[in-house]
Amino acid sequence: MELAALGWTADRAVALPAGCLPGRVTRVDRGRLSVLTAEGEQRLRPAAALHDALPGGPAVGDWVAVRDELAVAVLPRRTAFTRTAAGRTSAAQVVAANVDVVLVVDSLAGEARLRRVERYLAVAWSSGATPVVVLTKADLCADVGPAVAQVADDALGVAVLAVSSLTGDGLDAVRALLGPGRTAAMVGPSGVGKSSLANALAGRRVAGTREIRDDGRGRHATTARELHLLPDGGLLVDTPGMRELGLHDDLDGVGRAYADVTGLAVDCRYRDCGHRTEPGCAVAAAIEEGRLDPARFIAWRKLQGEAHRQRLRVDARARADERAKLRALHRSRRAEPGRPR
Known part of the structure:
Protein backbone atom coordinates (compact mmCIF):
# COMPACT_ATOMS: atom_id res chain seq x y z
CA MET A 1 0.00 0.00 0.00
CA ARG A 77 -0.31 15.37 15.48
CA ARG A 78 -0.91 18.11 12.91
CA THR A 79 -4.56 18.54 13.90
CA ALA A 80 -6.92 16.90 16.38
CA PHE A 81 -10.67 17.10 17.01
CA THR A 82 -10.65 17.05 20.82
CA ARG A 83 -13.45 17.17 23.36
CA THR A 84 -13.64 16.86 27.12
CA ALA A 85 -14.33 13.20 27.84
CA ALA A 86 -17.93 12.43 28.76
CA GLY A 87 -18.77 12.17 32.46
CA ARG A 88 -17.30 13.90 35.48
CA THR A 89 -13.81 14.46 34.18
CA SER A 90 -11.65 17.18 32.75
CA ALA A 91 -9.56 14.83 30.61
CA ALA A 92 -9.18 15.52 26.91
CA GLN A 93 -10.38 12.87 24.46
CA VAL A 94 -9.02 12.95 20.91
CA VAL A 95 -11.86 11.88 18.62
CA ALA A 96 -9.84 11.99 15.39
CA ALA A 97 -6.25 13.02 14.65
CA ASN A 98 -4.49 14.42 11.59
CA VAL A 99 -7.66 15.42 9.75
CA ASP A 100 -7.80 18.06 7.03
CA VAL A 101 -11.55 18.66 7.12
CA VAL A 102 -14.12 18.29 9.90
CA LEU A 103 -17.58 17.52 8.51
CA VAL A 104 -20.10 18.81 11.06
CA VAL A 105 -23.12 16.69 10.18
CA ASP A 106 -26.71 17.58 11.00
CA SER A 107 -30.05 16.73 9.44
CA LEU A 108 -32.50 18.72 7.35
CA ALA A 109 -35.32 16.60 8.76
CA GLY A 110 -37.09 18.89 11.23
CA GLU A 111 -36.21 22.31 12.55
CA ALA A 112 -32.67 23.69 12.27
CA ARG A 113 -30.63 23.13 15.45
CA LEU A 114 -28.41 26.18 15.22
CA ARG A 115 -27.06 26.12 18.78
CA ARG A 116 -25.94 22.51 18.33
CA VAL A 117 -24.18 23.29 15.04
CA GLU A 118 -22.46 26.27 16.68
CA ARG A 119 -21.07 24.07 19.47
CA TYR A 120 -19.66 21.55 16.98
CA LEU A 121 -18.15 24.36 14.92
CA ALA A 122 -16.44 25.83 17.99
CA VAL A 123 -14.71 22.49 18.63
CA ALA A 124 -14.00 22.00 14.91
CA TRP A 125 -12.29 25.40 14.64
CA SER A 126 -10.17 24.46 17.66
CA SER A 127 -8.97 21.29 15.91
CA GLY A 128 -6.80 23.12 13.40
CA ALA A 129 -8.71 21.55 10.49
CA THR A 130 -11.20 23.25 8.15
CA PRO A 131 -14.83 22.88 9.26
CA VAL A 132 -17.65 22.27 6.77
CA VAL A 133 -21.32 21.82 7.68
CA VAL A 134 -23.05 18.93 5.89
CA LEU A 135 -26.84 18.85 6.14
CA THR A 136 -28.14 15.36 5.37
CA LYS A 137 -31.58 13.97 4.47
CA ALA A 138 -32.28 16.67 1.91
CA ASP A 139 -34.87 14.30 0.44
CA LEU A 140 -36.93 14.70 3.63
CA CYS A 141 -36.88 18.52 3.51
CA ALA A 142 -39.72 20.30 1.70
CA ASP A 143 -37.73 23.49 1.02
CA VAL A 144 -33.97 22.88 1.03
CA GLY A 145 -32.78 26.33 -0.08
CA PRO A 146 -34.14 28.41 2.83
CA ALA A 147 -33.16 25.68 5.33
CA VAL A 148 -29.56 25.74 4.12
CA ALA A 149 -29.54 29.55 4.05
CA GLN A 150 -30.66 29.68 7.69
CA VAL A 151 -27.69 27.56 8.78
CA ALA A 152 -25.28 29.37 6.43
CA ASP A 153 -26.25 32.73 7.93
CA ASP A 154 -25.25 31.35 11.33
CA ALA A 155 -22.13 29.37 10.34
CA LEU A 156 -19.89 32.32 9.52
CA GLY A 157 -16.97 31.60 7.21
CA VAL A 158 -17.99 27.95 6.80
CA ALA A 159 -19.27 26.16 3.69
CA VAL A 160 -22.71 24.58 4.16
CA LEU A 161 -23.65 21.66 1.90
CA ALA A 162 -26.98 19.86 1.54
CA VAL A 163 -26.86 16.16 0.64
CA SER A 164 -29.06 13.14 0.33
CA SER A 165 -27.45 9.76 0.83
CA LEU A 166 -30.60 8.21 -0.66
CA THR A 167 -30.69 10.09 -3.98
CA GLY A 168 -26.99 11.02 -4.17
CA ASP A 169 -27.71 14.74 -4.48
CA GLY A 170 -24.84 16.87 -3.15
CA LEU A 171 -22.40 13.99 -2.64
CA ASP A 172 -20.02 15.24 -5.36
CA ALA A 173 -19.55 18.50 -3.42
CA VAL A 174 -18.47 16.49 -0.37
CA ARG A 175 -16.18 14.26 -2.46
CA ALA A 176 -14.54 17.38 -3.87
CA LEU A 177 -13.26 18.19 -0.38
CA LEU A 178 -11.32 14.93 -0.28
CA GLY A 179 -8.54 14.40 -2.76
CA PRO A 180 -6.05 11.53 -2.53
CA GLY A 181 -4.46 11.36 0.90
CA ARG A 182 -6.81 13.95 2.44
CA THR A 183 -8.70 13.00 5.58
CA ALA A 184 -12.12 14.11 6.78
CA ALA A 185 -13.75 13.33 10.12
CA MET A 186 -17.53 13.23 10.41
CA VAL A 187 -18.87 14.43 13.74
CA GLY A 188 -22.40 15.01 14.97
CA PRO A 189 -25.10 13.58 17.22
CA SER A 190 -26.75 10.19 16.75
CA GLY A 191 -29.38 9.82 14.08
CA VAL A 192 -28.35 12.59 11.69
CA GLY A 193 -27.22 10.24 8.92
CA LYS A 194 -23.44 9.98 9.38
CA SER A 195 -23.34 6.22 8.71
CA SER A 196 -25.52 6.51 5.60
CA LEU A 197 -23.27 9.31 4.36
CA ALA A 198 -20.16 7.20 5.01
CA ASN A 199 -21.64 4.30 3.02
CA ALA A 200 -22.65 6.60 0.16
CA LEU A 201 -19.19 8.18 -0.06
CA ALA A 202 -17.45 4.80 0.15
CA GLY A 203 -19.71 3.20 -2.44
CA ARG A 204 -20.09 0.18 -0.18
CA ARG A 205 -21.34 -0.68 3.28
CA VAL A 206 -18.67 0.43 5.73
CA ALA A 207 -20.98 1.42 8.60
CA GLY A 208 -24.17 -0.04 10.02
CA THR A 209 -27.39 1.94 9.69
CA ARG A 210 -30.71 1.84 11.54
CA GLU A 211 -34.19 2.50 10.22
CA ILE A 212 -35.60 6.03 10.38
CA ARG A 213 -38.07 6.80 13.17
CA ASP A 214 -41.55 8.20 12.58
CA ASP A 215 -40.29 11.75 13.17
CA GLY A 216 -37.72 11.45 10.37
CA ARG A 217 -34.73 11.06 12.66
CA GLY A 218 -32.36 8.13 12.55
CA ARG A 219 -31.13 5.94 15.37
CA HIS A 220 -27.64 5.42 16.81
CA ALA A 221 -25.73 3.07 14.49
CA THR A 222 -21.93 3.54 14.63
CA THR A 223 -20.39 2.11 17.80
CA ALA A 224 -16.68 2.87 17.29
CA ARG A 225 -14.54 5.44 15.51
CA GLU A 226 -13.07 4.04 12.31
CA LEU A 227 -11.03 5.35 9.38
CA HIS A 228 -12.16 4.22 5.91
CA LEU A 229 -10.42 4.45 2.53
CA LEU A 230 -12.64 6.00 -0.15
CA PRO A 231 -12.63 5.01 -3.84
CA ASP A 232 -11.35 8.42 -4.99
CA GLY A 233 -8.35 8.23 -2.66
CA GLY A 234 -9.64 10.23 0.30
CA LEU A 235 -9.98 8.97 3.86
CA LEU A 236 -13.00 9.31 6.13
CA VAL A 237 -13.26 8.92 9.90
CA ASP A 238 -16.76 7.88 10.96
CA THR A 239 -17.55 8.58 14.62
CA PRO A 240 -20.37 7.47 16.91
CA GLY A 241 -22.99 10.03 17.85
CA MET A 242 -21.97 12.17 20.81
CA ARG A 243 -24.42 12.70 23.66
CA GLU A 244 -21.97 15.19 25.15
CA LEU A 245 -19.61 17.51 23.31
CA GLY A 246 -17.71 19.32 26.02
CA LEU A 247 -15.31 22.04 24.92
CA HIS A 248 -11.81 21.38 26.13
CA ASP A 249 -10.01 24.63 26.83
CA ASP A 250 -9.71 26.54 23.56
CA LEU A 251 -11.38 29.95 23.59
CA ASP A 252 -10.07 30.60 20.08
CA GLY A 253 -12.49 28.08 18.60
CA VAL A 254 -15.42 29.80 20.31
CA GLY A 255 -14.19 33.15 19.00
CA ARG A 256 -14.05 31.88 15.42
CA ALA A 257 -17.45 30.19 15.58
CA TYR A 258 -18.94 33.46 16.88
CA ALA A 259 -16.82 35.90 14.89
CA ASP A 260 -19.71 38.35 14.65
CA VAL A 261 -20.13 38.57 18.43
CA THR A 262 -16.41 38.82 19.15
CA GLY A 263 -16.08 41.47 16.46
CA LEU A 264 -18.79 43.55 18.11
CA ALA A 265 -17.20 43.09 21.55
CA VAL A 266 -13.99 44.69 20.28
CA ASP A 267 -15.97 47.90 19.63
CA CYS A 268 -17.33 48.18 23.18
CA ARG A 269 -16.33 51.34 25.05
CA TYR A 270 -14.76 49.39 27.92
CA ARG A 271 -12.26 46.60 27.39
CA ASP A 272 -13.74 44.56 30.28
CA CYS A 273 -17.34 45.15 29.18
CA GLY A 274 -19.71 42.50 30.54
CA HIS A 275 -22.23 43.17 27.74
CA ARG A 276 -25.08 43.74 30.14
CA THR A 277 -25.87 47.33 31.11
CA GLU A 278 -22.51 49.04 30.53
CA PRO A 279 -22.66 52.30 28.54
CA GLY A 280 -21.20 52.11 25.05
CA CYS A 281 -21.68 48.33 24.73
CA ALA A 282 -21.61 47.49 21.02
CA VAL A 283 -23.02 44.01 21.63
CA ALA A 284 -26.07 45.33 23.50
CA ALA A 285 -26.62 47.94 20.79
CA ALA A 286 -26.54 45.26 18.07
CA ILE A 287 -29.12 43.19 19.94
CA GLU A 288 -31.37 46.21 20.46
CA GLU A 289 -31.14 47.17 16.78
CA GLY A 290 -31.90 43.60 15.63
CA ARG A 291 -28.44 43.01 14.13
CA LEU A 292 -27.59 40.21 16.58
CA ASP A 293 -29.85 37.35 17.66
CA PRO A 294 -30.07 37.37 21.49
CA ALA A 295 -30.10 33.55 21.50
CA ARG A 296 -26.80 33.51 19.62
CA PHE A 297 -25.28 35.96 22.12
CA ILE A 298 -26.44 33.81 25.05
CA ALA A 299 -24.96 30.71 23.39
CA TRP A 300 -21.64 32.55 22.88
CA ARG A 301 -21.53 33.58 26.52
CA LYS A 302 -22.33 30.03 27.63
CA LEU A 303 -19.57 28.44 25.52
CA GLN A 304 -17.06 31.09 26.53
CA GLY A 305 -17.76 30.36 30.19
CA GLU A 306 -17.55 26.61 29.61
CA ALA A 307 -14.20 26.86 27.84
CA HIS A 308 -12.86 29.21 30.53
CA ARG A 309 -13.89 26.87 33.36
CA GLN A 310 -12.32 23.92 31.58
CA ARG A 311 -9.08 25.87 31.11
CA LEU A 312 -8.99 26.58 34.84
CA ARG A 313 -9.38 22.85 35.55
CA VAL A 314 -6.48 21.76 33.36
CA ASP A 315 -4.09 24.73 33.47
CA ALA A 316 -2.34 25.59 36.75
CA ARG A 317 -1.05 28.88 35.36
CA ALA A 318 -4.57 29.89 34.29
CA ARG A 319 -5.82 29.13 37.82
CA ALA A 320 -3.07 31.28 39.31
CA ASP A 321 -3.90 34.15 36.95
CA GLU A 322 -7.58 33.87 37.86
CA ARG A 323 -6.82 34.04 41.58
CA ALA A 324 -4.59 37.09 40.98
CA LYS A 325 -7.42 38.84 39.12
CA LEU A 326 -9.87 38.13 41.94
CA ARG A 327 -7.43 39.46 44.55
CA ALA A 328 -6.88 42.64 42.51
CA LEU A 329 -10.66 43.07 42.19
CA HIS A 330 -11.18 42.72 45.94
CA ARG A 331 -8.39 45.23 46.63
CA SER A 332 -9.88 47.79 44.24
CA ARG A 333 -13.30 47.43 45.84
CA ARG A 334 -11.90 47.87 49.34
CA ALA A 335 -10.16 51.03 48.16
CA GLU A 336 -13.39 52.64 46.90
CA PRO A 337 -14.18 55.93 48.74
CA GLY A 338 -16.79 55.58 51.45
CA ARG A 339 -16.69 51.77 51.47
CA PRO A 340 -16.85 50.36 55.06
CA ARG A 341 -13.58 48.83 56.19
Whole structure:
Protein backbone atom coordinates (compact mmCIF):
# COMPACT_ATOMS: atom_id res chain seq x y z
CA MET A 1 0.00 0.00 0.00
CA GLU A 2 1.29 3.48 -0.89
CA LEU A 3 1.73 5.49 2.30
CA ALA A 4 0.88 8.71 0.45
CA ALA A 5 -2.61 7.30 -0.10
CA LEU A 6 -2.96 7.19 3.70
CA GLY A 7 -1.95 10.84 4.09
CA TRP A 8 1.76 10.28 4.74
CA THR A 9 4.11 13.11 3.82
CA ALA A 10 7.90 12.87 3.68
CA ASP A 11 8.45 15.50 6.37
CA ARG A 12 6.86 13.21 8.97
CA ALA A 13 9.85 10.85 8.68
CA VAL A 14 11.95 13.19 10.84
CA ALA A 15 9.92 12.13 13.90
CA LEU A 16 10.02 8.40 13.11
CA PRO A 17 12.29 6.45 15.51
CA ALA A 18 15.10 4.46 13.96
CA GLY A 19 14.22 0.91 12.99
CA CYS A 20 10.46 1.64 12.84
CA LEU A 21 7.90 1.72 10.06
CA PRO A 22 5.05 4.26 9.93
CA GLY A 23 1.45 3.14 10.21
CA ARG A 24 -1.89 4.92 10.45
CA VAL A 25 -4.40 3.94 13.13
CA THR A 26 -7.78 3.02 11.64
CA ARG A 27 -9.49 1.68 14.77
CA VAL A 28 -8.90 1.28 18.49
CA ASP A 29 -10.55 -1.64 20.28
CA ARG A 30 -9.98 -2.98 23.76
CA GLY A 31 -6.41 -1.79 23.89
CA ARG A 32 -5.55 -3.11 20.43
CA LEU A 33 -4.86 -0.99 17.37
CA SER A 34 -5.80 -1.67 13.75
CA VAL A 35 -3.05 -0.02 11.73
CA LEU A 36 -2.48 0.37 7.99
CA THR A 37 1.16 0.23 6.88
CA ALA A 38 2.94 -0.12 3.55
CA GLU A 39 2.72 -3.89 4.12
CA GLY A 40 -1.02 -3.91 4.71
CA GLU A 41 -3.24 -3.97 7.81
CA GLN A 42 -1.81 -5.10 11.14
CA ARG A 43 -3.19 -5.59 14.65
CA LEU A 44 -0.80 -4.10 17.19
CA ARG A 45 -0.43 -3.60 20.89
CA PRO A 46 0.59 -0.14 22.11
CA ALA A 47 3.84 -0.25 24.08
CA ALA A 48 3.41 0.42 27.79
CA ALA A 49 5.64 3.49 27.63
CA LEU A 50 3.41 4.98 24.94
CA HIS A 51 0.51 5.55 27.37
CA ASP A 52 2.88 7.23 29.82
CA ALA A 53 4.09 9.59 27.10
CA LEU A 54 0.62 10.27 25.67
CA PRO A 55 -2.36 10.29 28.08
CA GLY A 56 -5.31 8.67 26.38
CA GLY A 57 -3.09 6.68 24.05
CA PRO A 58 -3.29 6.60 20.25
CA ALA A 59 -6.44 7.84 18.49
CA VAL A 60 -7.97 7.02 15.13
CA GLY A 61 -6.03 8.93 12.48
CA ASP A 62 -2.77 8.95 14.42
CA TRP A 63 0.50 8.00 12.76
CA VAL A 64 2.38 5.51 14.92
CA ALA A 65 5.89 4.04 14.82
CA VAL A 66 5.63 0.27 14.29
CA ARG A 67 8.26 -2.14 15.54
CA ASP A 68 7.42 -5.85 15.22
CA GLU A 69 3.92 -6.19 16.78
CA LEU A 70 4.11 -3.02 18.85
CA ALA A 71 3.20 0.62 18.32
CA VAL A 72 6.11 2.23 20.15
CA ALA A 73 5.42 5.94 19.57
CA VAL A 74 2.80 8.35 18.26
CA LEU A 75 4.13 10.85 15.75
CA PRO A 76 3.27 14.54 16.36
CA ARG A 77 -0.31 15.37 15.48
CA ARG A 78 -0.91 18.11 12.91
CA THR A 79 -4.56 18.54 13.90
CA ALA A 80 -6.92 16.90 16.38
CA PHE A 81 -10.67 17.10 17.01
CA THR A 82 -10.65 17.05 20.82
CA ARG A 83 -13.45 17.17 23.36
CA THR A 84 -13.64 16.86 27.12
CA ALA A 85 -14.33 13.20 27.84
CA ALA A 86 -17.93 12.43 28.76
CA GLY A 87 -18.77 12.17 32.46
CA ARG A 88 -17.30 13.90 35.48
CA THR A 89 -13.81 14.46 34.18
CA SER A 90 -11.65 17.18 32.75
CA ALA A 91 -9.56 14.83 30.61
CA ALA A 92 -9.18 15.52 26.91
CA GLN A 93 -10.38 12.87 24.46
CA VAL A 94 -9.02 12.95 20.91
CA VAL A 95 -11.86 11.88 18.62
CA ALA A 96 -9.84 11.99 15.39
CA ALA A 97 -6.25 13.02 14.65
CA ASN A 98 -4.49 14.42 11.59
CA VAL A 99 -7.66 15.42 9.75
CA ASP A 100 -7.80 18.06 7.03
CA VAL A 101 -11.55 18.66 7.12
CA VAL A 102 -14.12 18.29 9.90
CA LEU A 103 -17.58 17.52 8.51
CA VAL A 104 -20.10 18.81 11.06
CA VAL A 105 -23.12 16.69 10.18
CA ASP A 106 -26.71 17.58 11.00
CA SER A 107 -30.05 16.73 9.44
CA LEU A 108 -32.50 18.72 7.35
CA ALA A 109 -35.32 16.60 8.76
CA GLY A 110 -37.09 18.89 11.23
CA GLU A 111 -36.21 22.31 12.55
CA ALA A 112 -32.67 23.69 12.27
CA ARG A 113 -30.63 23.13 15.45
CA LEU A 114 -28.41 26.18 15.22
CA ARG A 115 -27.06 26.12 18.78
CA ARG A 116 -25.94 22.51 18.33
CA VAL A 117 -24.18 23.29 15.04
CA GLU A 118 -22.46 26.27 16.68
CA ARG A 119 -21.07 24.07 19.47
CA TYR A 120 -19.66 21.55 16.98
CA LEU A 121 -18.15 24.36 14.92
CA ALA A 122 -16.44 25.83 17.99
CA VAL A 123 -14.71 22.49 18.63
CA ALA A 124 -14.00 22.00 14.91
CA TRP A 125 -12.29 25.40 14.64
CA SER A 126 -10.17 24.46 17.66
CA SER A 127 -8.97 21.29 15.91
CA GLY A 128 -6.80 23.12 13.40
CA ALA A 129 -8.71 21.55 10.49
CA THR A 130 -11.20 23.25 8.15
CA PRO A 131 -14.83 22.88 9.26
CA VAL A 132 -17.65 22.27 6.77
CA VAL A 133 -21.32 21.82 7.68
CA VAL A 134 -23.05 18.93 5.89
CA LEU A 135 -26.84 18.85 6.14
CA THR A 136 -28.14 15.36 5.37
CA LYS A 137 -31.58 13.97 4.47
CA ALA A 138 -32.28 16.67 1.91
CA ASP A 139 -34.87 14.30 0.44
CA LEU A 140 -36.93 14.70 3.63
CA CYS A 141 -36.88 18.52 3.51
CA ALA A 142 -39.72 20.30 1.70
CA ASP A 143 -37.73 23.49 1.02
CA VAL A 144 -33.97 22.88 1.03
CA GLY A 145 -32.78 26.33 -0.08
CA PRO A 146 -34.14 28.41 2.83
CA ALA A 147 -33.16 25.68 5.33
CA VAL A 148 -29.56 25.74 4.12
CA ALA A 149 -29.54 29.55 4.05
CA GLN A 150 -30.66 29.68 7.69
CA VAL A 151 -27.69 27.56 8.78
CA ALA A 152 -25.28 29.37 6.43
CA ASP A 153 -26.25 32.73 7.93
CA ASP A 154 -25.25 31.35 11.33
CA ALA A 155 -22.13 29.37 10.34
CA LEU A 156 -19.89 32.32 9.52
CA GLY A 157 -16.97 31.60 7.21
CA VAL A 158 -17.99 27.95 6.80
CA ALA A 159 -19.27 26.16 3.69
CA VAL A 160 -22.71 24.58 4.16
CA LEU A 161 -23.65 21.66 1.90
CA ALA A 162 -26.98 19.86 1.54
CA VAL A 163 -26.86 16.16 0.64
CA SER A 164 -29.06 13.14 0.33
CA SER A 165 -27.45 9.76 0.83
CA LEU A 166 -30.60 8.21 -0.66
CA THR A 167 -30.69 10.09 -3.98
CA GLY A 168 -26.99 11.02 -4.17
CA ASP A 169 -27.71 14.74 -4.48
CA GLY A 170 -24.84 16.87 -3.15
CA LEU A 171 -22.40 13.99 -2.64
CA ASP A 172 -20.02 15.24 -5.36
CA ALA A 173 -19.55 18.50 -3.42
CA VAL A 174 -18.47 16.49 -0.37
CA ARG A 175 -16.18 14.26 -2.46
CA ALA A 176 -14.54 17.38 -3.87
CA LEU A 177 -13.26 18.19 -0.38
CA LEU A 178 -11.32 14.93 -0.28
CA GLY A 179 -8.54 14.40 -2.76
CA PRO A 180 -6.05 11.53 -2.53
CA GLY A 181 -4.46 11.36 0.90
CA ARG A 182 -6.81 13.95 2.44
CA THR A 183 -8.70 13.00 5.58
CA ALA A 184 -12.12 14.11 6.78
CA ALA A 185 -13.75 13.33 10.12
CA MET A 186 -17.53 13.23 10.41
CA VAL A 187 -18.87 14.43 13.74
CA GLY A 188 -22.40 15.01 14.97
CA PRO A 189 -25.10 13.58 17.22
CA SER A 190 -26.75 10.19 16.75
CA GLY A 191 -29.38 9.82 14.08
CA VAL A 192 -28.35 12.59 11.69
CA GLY A 193 -27.22 10.24 8.92
CA LYS A 194 -23.44 9.98 9.38
CA SER A 195 -23.34 6.22 8.71
CA SER A 196 -25.52 6.51 5.60
CA LEU A 197 -23.27 9.31 4.36
CA ALA A 198 -20.16 7.20 5.01
CA ASN A 199 -21.64 4.30 3.02
CA ALA A 200 -22.65 6.60 0.16
CA LEU A 201 -19.19 8.18 -0.06
CA ALA A 202 -17.45 4.80 0.15
CA GLY A 203 -19.71 3.20 -2.44
CA ARG A 204 -20.09 0.18 -0.18
CA ARG A 205 -21.34 -0.68 3.28
CA VAL A 206 -18.67 0.43 5.73
CA ALA A 207 -20.98 1.42 8.60
CA GLY A 208 -24.17 -0.04 10.02
CA THR A 209 -27.39 1.94 9.69
CA ARG A 210 -30.71 1.84 11.54
CA GLU A 211 -34.19 2.50 10.22
CA ILE A 212 -35.60 6.03 10.38
CA ARG A 213 -38.07 6.80 13.17
CA ASP A 214 -41.55 8.20 12.58
CA ASP A 215 -40.29 11.75 13.17
CA GLY A 216 -37.72 11.45 10.37
CA ARG A 217 -34.73 11.06 12.66
CA GLY A 218 -32.36 8.13 12.55
CA ARG A 219 -31.13 5.94 15.37
CA HIS A 220 -27.64 5.42 16.81
CA ALA A 221 -25.73 3.07 14.49
CA THR A 222 -21.93 3.54 14.63
CA THR A 223 -20.39 2.11 17.80
CA ALA A 224 -16.68 2.87 17.29
CA ARG A 225 -14.54 5.44 15.51
CA GLU A 226 -13.07 4.04 12.31
CA LEU A 227 -11.03 5.35 9.38
CA HIS A 228 -12.16 4.22 5.91
CA LEU A 229 -10.42 4.45 2.53
CA LEU A 230 -12.64 6.00 -0.15
CA PRO A 231 -12.63 5.01 -3.84
CA ASP A 232 -11.35 8.42 -4.99
CA GLY A 233 -8.35 8.23 -2.66
CA GLY A 234 -9.64 10.23 0.30
CA LEU A 235 -9.98 8.97 3.86
CA LEU A 236 -13.00 9.31 6.13
CA VAL A 237 -13.26 8.92 9.90
CA ASP A 238 -16.76 7.88 10.96
CA THR A 239 -17.55 8.58 14.62
CA PRO A 240 -20.37 7.47 16.91
CA GLY A 241 -22.99 10.03 17.85
CA MET A 242 -21.97 12.17 20.81
CA ARG A 243 -24.42 12.70 23.66
CA GLU A 244 -21.97 15.19 25.15
CA LEU A 245 -19.61 17.51 23.31
CA GLY A 246 -17.71 19.32 26.02
CA LEU A 247 -15.31 22.04 24.92
CA HIS A 248 -11.81 21.38 26.13
CA ASP A 249 -10.01 24.63 26.83
CA ASP A 250 -9.71 26.54 23.56
CA LEU A 251 -11.38 29.95 23.59
CA ASP A 252 -10.07 30.60 20.08
CA GLY A 253 -12.49 28.08 18.60
CA VAL A 254 -15.42 29.80 20.31
CA GLY A 255 -14.19 33.15 19.00
CA ARG A 256 -14.05 31.88 15.42
CA ALA A 257 -17.45 30.19 15.58
CA TYR A 258 -18.94 33.46 16.88
CA ALA A 259 -16.82 35.90 14.89
CA ASP A 260 -19.71 38.35 14.65
CA VAL A 261 -20.13 38.57 18.43
CA THR A 262 -16.41 38.82 19.15
CA GLY A 263 -16.08 41.47 16.46
CA LEU A 264 -18.79 43.55 18.11
CA ALA A 265 -17.20 43.09 21.55
CA VAL A 266 -13.99 44.69 20.28
CA ASP A 267 -15.97 47.90 19.63
CA CYS A 268 -17.33 48.18 23.18
CA ARG A 269 -16.33 51.34 25.05
CA TYR A 270 -14.76 49.39 27.92
CA ARG A 271 -12.26 46.60 27.39
CA ASP A 272 -13.74 44.56 30.28
CA CYS A 273 -17.34 45.15 29.18
CA GLY A 274 -19.71 42.50 30.54
CA HIS A 275 -22.23 43.17 27.74
CA ARG A 276 -25.08 43.74 30.14
CA THR A 277 -25.87 47.33 31.11
CA GLU A 278 -22.51 49.04 30.53
CA PRO A 279 -22.66 52.30 28.54
CA GLY A 280 -21.20 52.11 25.05
CA CYS A 281 -21.68 48.33 24.73
CA ALA A 282 -21.61 47.49 21.02
CA VAL A 283 -23.02 44.01 21.63
CA ALA A 284 -26.07 45.33 23.50
CA ALA A 285 -26.62 47.94 20.79
CA ALA A 286 -26.54 45.26 18.07
CA ILE A 287 -29.12 43.19 19.94
CA GLU A 288 -31.37 46.21 20.46
CA GLU A 289 -31.14 47.17 16.78
CA GLY A 290 -31.90 43.60 15.63
CA ARG A 291 -28.44 43.01 14.13
CA LEU A 292 -27.59 40.21 16.58
CA ASP A 293 -29.85 37.35 17.66
CA PRO A 294 -30.07 37.37 21.49
CA ALA A 295 -30.10 33.55 21.50
CA ARG A 296 -26.80 33.51 19.62
CA PHE A 297 -25.28 35.96 22.12
CA ILE A 298 -26.44 33.81 25.05
CA ALA A 299 -24.96 30.71 23.39
CA TRP A 300 -21.64 32.55 22.88
CA ARG A 301 -21.53 33.58 26.52
CA LYS A 302 -22.33 30.03 27.63
CA LEU A 303 -19.57 28.44 25.52
CA GLN A 304 -17.06 31.09 26.53
CA GLY A 305 -17.76 30.36 30.19
CA GLU A 306 -17.55 26.61 29.61
CA ALA A 307 -14.20 26.86 27.84
CA HIS A 308 -12.86 29.21 30.53
CA ARG A 309 -13.89 26.87 33.36
CA GLN A 310 -12.32 23.92 31.58
CA ARG A 311 -9.08 25.87 31.11
CA LEU A 312 -8.99 26.58 34.84
CA ARG A 313 -9.38 22.85 35.55
CA VAL A 314 -6.48 21.76 33.36
CA ASP A 315 -4.09 24.73 33.47
CA ALA A 316 -2.34 25.59 36.75
CA ARG A 317 -1.05 28.88 35.36
CA ALA A 318 -4.57 29.89 34.29
CA ARG A 319 -5.82 29.13 37.82
CA ALA A 320 -3.07 31.28 39.31
CA ASP A 321 -3.90 34.15 36.95
CA GLU A 322 -7.58 33.87 37.86
CA ARG A 323 -6.82 34.04 41.58
CA ALA A 324 -4.59 37.09 40.98
CA LYS A 325 -7.42 38.84 39.12
CA LEU A 326 -9.87 38.13 41.94
CA ARG A 327 -7.43 39.46 44.55
CA ALA A 328 -6.88 42.64 42.51
CA LEU A 329 -10.66 43.07 42.19
CA HIS A 330 -11.18 42.72 45.94
CA ARG A 331 -8.39 45.23 46.63
CA SER A 332 -9.88 47.79 44.24
CA ARG A 333 -13.30 47.43 45.84
CA ARG A 334 -11.90 47.87 49.34
CA ALA A 335 -10.16 51.03 48.16
CA GLU A 336 -13.39 52.64 46.90
CA PRO A 337 -14.18 55.93 48.74
CA GLY A 338 -16.79 55.58 51.45
CA ARG A 339 -16.69 51.77 51.47
CA PRO A 340 -16.85 50.36 55.06
CA ARG A 341 -13.58 48.83 56.19
